[in-house]
Amino acid sequence: MSEAASASQAAGHFAGRRVLALETSCDETAAAVVDDGHVVVSSVVSSQVDLHARYGGVVPEVASRAHTELIVPVVTEALAGAGLDPHGGGERPIEAVAATVGPGLVGALLVGVSAAKSYAMGWGVPFIGVNHLEGHLYASLLEDPDLAYPVVVLLVSGGHTLLVRMDGPGRYEVVGRTKDDAAGEAFDKVARYLGLGYPGGPAIDRAAEKGDPAAVSFPRAKLPGSFDFSFSGLKTAVVNYVRAHPEISSEDVAASFQRAVTDALLEKTLEAAAATGAVGICLAGGVAANSELRRRAAEEGEAAGLSVFLPSRAMCTDNAAMIASAGFFRLRAKGPTALDAGAEPGLGFREPGSTLGAARAS
Numbered sequence: 001m002s003e004a005a006s007a008s009q010a011a012g013h014f015a016g017r018r019v020l021a022l023e024t025s026c027d028e029t030a031a032a033v034v035d036d037g038h039v040v041v042s043s044v045v046s047s048q049v050d051l052h053a054r055y056g057g058v059v060p061e062v063a064s065r066a067h068t069e070l071i072v073p074v075v076t077e078a079l080a081g082a083g084l085d086p087h088g089g090g091e092r093p094i095e096a097v098a099a100t101v102g103p104g105l106v107g108a109l110l111v112g113v114s115a116a117k118s119y120a121m122g123w124g125v126p127f128i129g130v131n132h133l134e135g136h137l138y139a140s141l142l143e144d145p146d147l148a149y150p151v152v153v154l155l156v157s158g159g160h161t162l163l164v165r166m167d168g169p170g171r172y173e174v175v176g177r178t179k180d181d182a183a184g185e186a187f188d189k190v191a192r193y194l195g196l197g198y199p200g201g202p203a204i205d206r207a208a209e210k211g212d213p214a215a216v217s218f219p220r221a222k223l224p225g226s227f228d229f230s231f232s233g234l235k236t237a238v239v240n241y242v243r244a245h246p247e248i249s250s251e252d253v254a255a256s257f258q259r260a261v262t263d264a265l266l267e268k269t270l271e272a273a274a275a276t277g278a279v280g281i282c283l284a285g286g287v288a289a290n291s292e293l294r295r296r297a298a299e300e301g302e303a304a305g306l307s308v309f310l311p312s313r314a315m316c317t318d319n320a321a322m323i324a325s326a327g328f329f330r331l332r333a334k335g336p337t338a339l340d341a342g343a344e345p346g347l348g349f350r351e352p353g354s355t356l357g358a359a360r361a362s
Contacts, residue, residue, distance in 0.1 A: 017035050017036050017095065018033060018034075018035050018082075018093070018094055018095050018096075019033070019034050019035075019037075019094070019095065019096045019097070019098055019128075019324040019327050019328045019331075020032070020033050020075070020078070020079070020094045020096075020097050020098070020116075020119065020324070021033075021034065021097070021098040021099065021116075021320040021321070021323040021324030021327055022071070022075065022098070022099040022100070022112040022115055022320055022323070023099070023100050023112060023132075023135075023318055023319060023320040023322075023323045024067045024071065024099075024100065024104075024108050024109060024111050024112030025100045025102070025104025025105065025108060025109055025112075025132045026058060026063065026104055026105060026108060026158075026318060027048040027049065027058045027063050027108075028045050028046065028047050028048065028317070028319070029045075029046040029048070029066065029067050029070040029074050030043070030044060030045040030046070030074065030318060030323075031043075031044050031071075031074045031075040031077070031079075031320050032319065032320035032321040032323070032324050033078055033079065033081070033084070033094070033324070034142075034321055034324035034328065036328070037138075037141075037325050037328035037329050038141055038142055038145045038325060040321045041081070041082040042077075042079075042080075042081030042082040043078065043081075043314075043319060043320065043321045044074050044078045044081065044320075045314075045318070045319050046070050048062075048063060048066050049198075049199065056192060056198050057188070057192075057198060058105070060105045060106075060107055060108065063105055063108045064105070064107030064108050064110075064111060067108050067111035067112065068111055071111055071112065071115050072115070075119070079094075093123070094119075094123060094125060095125055095126075096120070096125050096126045096127075096128060096336075097116045097117075097119045097120040097123070097126070097127055097128070098127075098128040098129075098130050098323050098324055098326070098328075098330075098331075099112045099113050099115070099117075099127075099128075099129065099323070100112060100113075100130055100132045100135065100323050101113055101129035101130065101131070101341065101342075101343050101344055101347065102131065102132065102343055102344030102345055102346065102347030103131075103132055103133070103159065103160075103344070103345055103346055103347045103348070104132060104343075106343055106345040109343035109344075109345060110342075110343050113129070113342070113343050117339055120339075121339070126331060126335075126336035126337075127336055127337050127339055128327040128330055128331045128336060128337050130323045130326045130327045130330065131326070131347055131349065132318075132323075132347075133155065133160060133162065133348075133349045134326045134330075134349070135322040135325070135326040136155050136157070136284040136285050136322060137164060137166055137172065137284060137322075137326070138169070138322045138325035138326050138329075139282075139284050139311040139315040139316065139322050140153075140282040140283075140284070140309040140310075140311050140315075141169070141325060142311075142315060142321055142322065142325055143311055143312060143315060144309055147280075147282075147309060148279050148280060148307060149166060149167050149279070150165055150166060150167045150277065150278045151165075151279065151280040151281060151282050151307075151309065152164070152165050152175070152269060152272045152273040152276060152278045152280075152281050152282070153166050153172075153281075153282045153283075154265060154269045154281065154282070154283050154284065155284045155285045156182070156183045156184060156283070156284075156285045156287035156288055156293075157182060157183075157184045157286045157287060158182060158185055158187075158286060158287075159184065160178070160184075160285070160349075161177065161182045161183045161184075161229050161231075161265075161287075162174055162176065162177050162178075163175050163177070163227050163268060163269060163272050164349075165272070165276045165278060166282075169329040170329050170330065170333050174349055175227050175276060176226065176227030176228050176229065176272055177228055177229070178228065178229040178230065179223070179228050179229065179230045180230050180231065180232035181230075181231040181232045183229070183231055183261055183265060183287050184200075184201060184285070184286055184287045186231040186232075186235045186261065187200045187201045187204050187261070187287065188201070189235055190204065190235060190238050190253075190254075190257055191203045191204050191254075193238070193239055193242070194207070194242070194250045194253060195250070196250060196254065201287055201289070201290060202289075204254045204257065205258070205289075205290050205291050205292075207251045207254035207255070208251070208254045208255040208257075208292065209255075209291070210251040210255075211249065211250075211252040211253070211254050211256070212251075212255055212256070213255040213256055213258065213259035213292075214256070214259075215248070215252035215253070215255065215256050216241060216248070216252065216256035216257075217256070218234055218237050218238065218241070218256055218257060218259075218260040219233060219234060219237050219260070220234075220260055220263050220267075221233055221234065221264065227268045227271060227272045227275075228268075229264055229265070229268060231264070234261070234264075238253060238257050241253070258290070258292055259292070261293075262290070262292050262293045265293065266293070266296055266297060269281055269297075270300060270301070270304055270306075273301075273304070274304070278306070280301075280306050280307030280308065281297065281301050281306050281307075281309070282308075282309040282310075282311075283297055283310055283311065283316070284316065285316060286316055286317050286318070287316075288310070288311065289313040289316040289317065294310050298310060
């Protein structure tokens with residue numbers, strides 16, 4: 001039997017509902033139990049922010065050691081929250097185990113992948129490797145099962161900035177991406193330069209509340225003819241402006257920088273929604289927790305006649321519930337992942353059938 005036929009047969013035989021998922025791509029150790037791809041039964045996230053704050057960023061070796069220490073207690077807590085025990089007992093046992101296989105820090109990923117495979121083998125259930133970026137697409141679905149499609153998802157995080165048209169679970173197309181820095185990366189670098197602390201996104205958000213967003217007119221990269229983004233020039237503009245105007249307050253710089261980022265993100269998102277016939281827009285990823293981005297997305301999206309889906313802040317940051325949801329639908333469609341599959345730290349958004357190049361704006 002061919003590999004494709006075997007996967008199809010396995011997918012057809014999967015009638016399970018309850019998925020345990022592990023997420024260890026960066027500095028959160030997370031586990032969750034999700035039913036039917038959208039009902040969160042339990043979700044546990046152990047953050048390492050305090051461990052890395054003294055270094056001003058995530059230290060891969062520190063993250064890996066912390067995951068190793070935390071993974072079993074976090075999984076045990078998630079299972080207990082679902083009324084199960086670590087041996088898979090209970091009225092409705094775990095029927096599949098998912099884990100993030102990439103992108104992320106290789107040592108951190110390996111902790112979660114190895115643990116997930118061990119649980120899957122011990123319980124005799126399928127293992128599903130999940131793309132972390134794909135997982136973020138399911139954040140809104142977890143909190144709004146009646147999500148109307150098609151939608152354009154603005155996925156903004158520390159490492160990625162993507163615009164994805166989503167026609168339903170497992171059906172998406174990348175229509176825009178950053179050409180250089182991700183939005184979250186720009187937030188972190190500007191926050192570090194201004195001495196606002198780590199993590200950069202929340203630090204900029206807090207400082208901006210006290211600043212004037214019109215204090216400085218920072219540039220917005222237009223990139224005409226595409227739905228792509230660029231933030232490296234904006235980051236450089238902030239540094240150059242502060243050097244030339246040392247008297248300006250960090251709060252005004254933060255507010256003006258944040259306004260420039262949100263302007264760029266929302267302009268392209270609304271353009272992409274109009275050009276692709278989407279009926280709504282969704283935010284996803286860590287930067288989707290930003291106060292101004294959430295407020296303006298709701299206001300401007302609704303003004304454009306679109307439905308707007310804003311995941312809770314807990315669902316914006318890394319969590320295992322979104323990995324369980326993505327794993328559920330992936331297993332149904334593609335079958336289990338081979339147990340000899342490894343972690344892929346440089347994994348991109350490689351959904352079969354998707355267009356990886358940015359679409360041209362009409």
